[in-house]
Amino acid sequence: MKLKAMINSLNTNLDIQKSETSKIENVDFENLAFGRTFTDHMFVCDFIDGKWQQPKIMPYQAMTFEPSARVFHYGQAVFEGMKAYKDNAGKIWLFRPEANHKRINISSARLAMPEFPKDYFFAGLETLLKMDKEWIQPGIGNSLYIRPFVIATEPAISASPASTYRFMIICSPAKAYYSGKVRVLFAEKYSRSADGGVGFAKASGNYAAQFYPTSLAQEKGYQQIIWTDAHTHEYLEEAGTMNIFFRIDDRLVTAPTSDRILDGITRKSIIQLAEDNGVTVEIRRVPVTEIKEAARNGSLKEIFGAGTAAVVSPISAFEHGNEVFEIPDLENSYASKFKKQLQDIQHNLSEDKHGWRHEVK
Amino acid sequence: MKLKAMINSLNTNLDIQKSETSKIENVDFENLAFGRTFTDHMFVCDFIDGKWQQPKIMPYQAMTFEPSARVFHYGQAVFEGMKAYKDNAGKIWLFRPEANHKRINISSARLAMPEFPKDYFFAGLETLLKMDKEWIQPGIGNSLYIRPFVIATEPAISASPASTYRFMIICSPAKAYYSGKVRVLFAEKYSRSADGGVGFAKASGNYAAQFYPTSLAQEKGYQQIIWTDAHTHEYLEEAGTMNIFFRIDDRLVTAPTSDRILDGITRKSIIQLAEDNGVTVEIRRVPVTEIKEAARNGSLKEIFGAGTAAVVSPISAFEHGNEVFEIPDLENSYASKFKKQLQDIQHNLSEDKHGWRHEVK
Numbered sequence: 001m002k003l004k005a006m007i008n009s010l011n012t013n014l015d016i017q018k019s020e021t022s023k024i025e026n027v028d029f030e031n032l033a034f035g036r037t038f039t040d041h042m043f044v045c046d047f048i049d050g051k052w053q054q055p056k057i058m059p060y061q062a063m064t065f066e067p068s069a070r071v072f073h074y075g076q077a078v079f080e081g082m083k084a085y086k087d088n089a090g091k092i093w094l095f096r097p098e099a100n101h102k103r104i105n106i107s108s109a110r111l112a113m114p115e116f117p118k119d120y121f122f123a124g125l126e127t128l129l130k131m132d133k134e135w136i137q138p139g140i141g142n143s144l145y146i147r148p149f150v151i152a153t154e155p156a157i158s159a160s161p162a163s164t165y166r167f168m169i170i171c172s173p174a175k176a177y178y179s180g181k182v183r184v185l186f187a188e189k190y191s192r193s194a195d196g197g198v199g200f201a202k203a204s205g206n207y208a209a210q211f212y213p214t215s216l217a218q219e220k221g222y223q224q225i226i227w228t229d230a231h232t233h234e235y236l237e238e239a240g241t242m243n244i245f246f247r248i249d250d251r252l253v254t255a256p257t258s259d260r261i262l263d264g265i266t267r268k269s270i271i272q273l274a275e276d277n278g279v280t281v282e283i284r285r286v287p288v289t290e291i292k293e294a295a296r297n298g299s300l301k302e303i304f305g306a307g308t309a310a311v312v313s314p315i316s317a318f319e320h321g322n323e324v325f326e327i328p329d330l331e332n333s334y335a336s337k338f339k340k341q342l343q344d345i346q347h348n349l350s351e352d353k354h355g356w357r358h359e360v361k
Numbered sequence: 362m363k364l365k366a367m368i369n370s371l372n373t374n375l376d377i378q379k380s381e382t383s384k385i386e387n388v389d390f391e392n393l394a395f396g397r398t399f400t401d402h403m404f405v406c407d408f409i410d411g412k413w414q415q416p417k418i419m420p421y422q423a424m425t426f427e428p429s430a431r432v433f434h435y436g437q438a439v440f441e442g443m444k445a446y447k448d449n450a451g452k453i454w455l456f457r458p459e460a461n462h463k464r465i466n467i468s469s470a471r472l473a474m475p476e477f478p479k480d481y482f483f484a485g486l487e488t489l490l491k492m493d494k495e496w497i498q499p500g501i502g503n504s505l506y507i508r509p510f511v512i513a514t515e516p517a518i519s520a521s522p523a524s525t526y527r528f529m530i531i532c533s534p535a536k537a538y539y540s541g542k543v544r545v546l547f548a549e550k551y552s553r554s555a556d557g558g559v560g561f562a563k564a565s566g567n568y569a570a571q572f573y574p575t576s577l578a579q580e581k582g583y584q585q586i587i588w589t590d591a592h593t594h595e596y597l598e599e600a601g602t603m604n605i606f607f608r609i610d611d612r613l614v615t616a617p618t619s620d621r622i623l624d625g626i627t628r629k630s631i632i633q634l635a636e637d638n639g640v641t642v643e644i645r646r647v648p649v650t651e652i653k654e655a656a657r658n659g660s661l662k663e664i665f666g667a668g669t670a671a672v673v674s675p676i677s678a679f680e681h682g683n684e685v686f687e688i689p690d691l692e693n694s695y696a697s698k699f700k701k702q703l704q705d706i707q708h709n710l711s712e713d714k715h716g717w718r719h720e721v722k
Contacts, residue, residue: 035429035518042428062425067403067531068396072512075436075565076572112572147518151433152569157396157508157533159602159670161572170428172518187557194555194591196548198570204436205566208513209559211437211473211522230555231592241520309520 014127019059022134027173029137034309035145035172039132043124043169046153047114052167055120057128060170066155070162076152077204078107081308083143083174084129084360086136087348092129092360095346097122099265104148107201112161113150120167121148128169129360135173140343145174145309174309181316182305184224184239185217186288188320191230192240192260199260210240222319224305228288229260236286242305242313243267247334248294249301251280266306266342272354273338288320295325303327304335312339375488380420383495388534390498395670396506396533400493404485404530407514408475413528416481418489421531427516431523437513438565439468442669444504444535445490445721447497448709453490453721456707458483460626465509468562473522474511481528482509489530490721496534501704506535506670535670542677543666545585545600546578547649549681552591553601553621560621571601583680585666589649590621597647603666603674604628608695609655610662612641627667627703633715634699649681656686664688665696673700 019040027037038060045055071077080100085093101122105115125146129136136144148169152162190213192206193199199206210225217225226244229235237255238244243264246253252274257263274281294300295318303315314335317326344350345357380401388398399421406416432438441461446454462483466476486507490497497505509530513523551574553567554560560567571586578586587605590596598616599605604625607614613635618624635642655661656679664676675696678687705711706718 062427064423064425066423073440074568076569079434111569112576159568191555191557194552196552207435207520208437208472215473
């Protein structure tokens with residue numbers, strides 16, 4: 001395999017500094033808050049003088065930055081979310097990691113940041129996972145959340161692209177992101193992204209922009225917002241940390257990707273799994289009015305979110321126009337069915353006919 | 362004055378660590394690239410446990426941050442741009458600084474970040490300016506650019522507002538931001554902000570989002586983009602680092618502020634100066650078609666940008682729909698007239714009838 005050969009040749013060139021001790025003994029894997037506990041090592045590679053420098057693995061640690069580093073001022077920062085799984089034989093698996101590599105470069109390009117080479121990405125990622133493999137717990141629902149990200153480090157506050165960047169990978173052991181059912185608000189006033197904007201990118205600024213409207217939703221008892229198109233608020237788009245699927249009778253409906261909507265890897269996997277199961281998937285604009293009418297006449301069977309952190313997250317109610325719609329529980333829901341099929345593939349418990357699993361060895 | 366009393370009482374409580382040496386001897390004030398040289402000190406105040414802690418002034422220096430600090434991942438970062446001026450008697454002046462304090466809190470609120478108290482803001486700012494006053498060069502065109510900013514520091518990568526923040530002020534001696542005439546492209550495909558989004562805030566993510574489209578414009582020979590509304594691209598809005606004014610015959614036209622457009626302090630000062638000069642100002646939507654038609658029939662006399670960094674920046678040409686429009690040079694332009702009036706007020710060379718100057722003493 002060509003990629004494997006590239007990685008092996010690079011591994012020998014990775015500058016590796018091992019942590020002298022491990023923090024793992026202090027971690028309660030049964031009680032993990034999302035994204036607060038990090039493994040013993042991290043991967044770091046700096047972009048200087050027009051090229052990516054010596055990639056390094058070092059103990060996870062705080063780092064120094066100039067107060068004028070452009071990331072603090074102009075939001076030149078992109079990230080990815082991935083997970084590693086351990087099967088019952090102790091093998092480590094990634095899920096469609098090439099899609100994450102491709103997407104972080106799409107995000108970077110949109111923010112005028114340099115692309116990160118595939119061989120560096122995989123060599124760093126796989127070496128890091130092998131060094132911190134004890135942090136990956138086996139069992140459905142357990143994973144190691146992987147956060148590759150790139151930030152602009154150049155110490156200069158003029159509003160233009162930086163000349164220096166840092167690519168990093170940090171890892172955090174994870175349980176499910178949302179536990180329990182999720183209640184959502186359909187956006188009527190605030191927006192997540194503009195046509196011609198950066199909504200399709202995992203750009204840092206897309207996230208901060210959602211926090212305040214989401215806090216208003218939370219005050220009303222909703223965990224998330226399903227964003228609508230910025231211009232009319234008539235079409236349902238995505239949830240910011242998840243793409244969204246609607247089941248109407250036995251059809252599955254989801255919005256097409258666009259420059260406003262993230263091309264989710266879990267989203268496209270769910271679409272494929274649905275097709276594998278003979279379920280009709282309609283990728284088209286989703287009018288708010290249609291979903292409300294379907295909720296009223298009983299044809300709306302399910303709404304669920306899909307994303308790497310959230311996996312598949314059933315939605316139990318939505319509010320729009322001061323009207324609350326409860327979605328009754330459903331036996332054998334698509335959400336539970338596709339979530340199980342997805343997790344079985346991720347944890348090496350079932351056939352992987354689309355070649356989505358990637359073993360780290 | 363109540364504010365002054367607050368500041369004086371706070372000054373005694375500021376934790377001040379003076380730099381042992383100054384870097385000023387190494388600075389060539391005649392050849393300053395914007396935003397790359399910083400003064401000897403900076404102001405720092407952390408938000409922890411729900412409140413702003415002891416404010417500090419310390420030597421300008423790099424600082425340590427966790428790789429998981431939320432600012433690196435979710436773009437929770439806002440900033441301001443201000444300038445300090447030194448008059449011929451050596452007095453130091455700020456221009457409408459209360460507007461900057463008000464606006465950084467408006468920006469923070471939109472990104473679910475805590476507001477920064479007015480007394481801390483002014484005590485930190487004024488003490489810092491007095492300590493670094495040698496860095497402020499007298500003379501029109503010279504200033505000390507001041508960058509207050511707030512970043513989310515909490516080391517946790519869940520997509521929600523941070524619980525800890527750092528407010529900082531750093532300062533950089535400046536000449537004019539754009540030198541020479543500026544050629545601009547009217548946006549036809551990319552967008553800066555959405556209705557219901559964060560375009561009105563000085564949110565970090567708004568800036569990175571402009572870099573790639575601007576780089577495409579630069580390849581075509583344009584320094585800046587004038588952004589249009591995201592939905593139709595038919596109305597001219599702002600330039601990302603500047604608000605935009607159009608002079609048609611003897612009237613001045615500019616877009617109204619909205620949730621997409623920054624409420625620029627230079628913008629509102631220019632509007633006031635125009636009115637003081639008996640110039641009719643129309644604050645209304647500005648159709649691209651109207652400006653193109655005015656350019657064709659000769660009634661478009663000027664376009665200029667207005668912003669703290671750029672001050673007043675004349676625009677000499679624009680392109681839209683693959684058509685290039687050159688704007689002939691004009692004697693006694695509004696741009697040069699209002700720029701002079703503005704700078705005279707800023708440098709304490711003329712009467713300040715609106716009370717815009719604020720002495721630092």
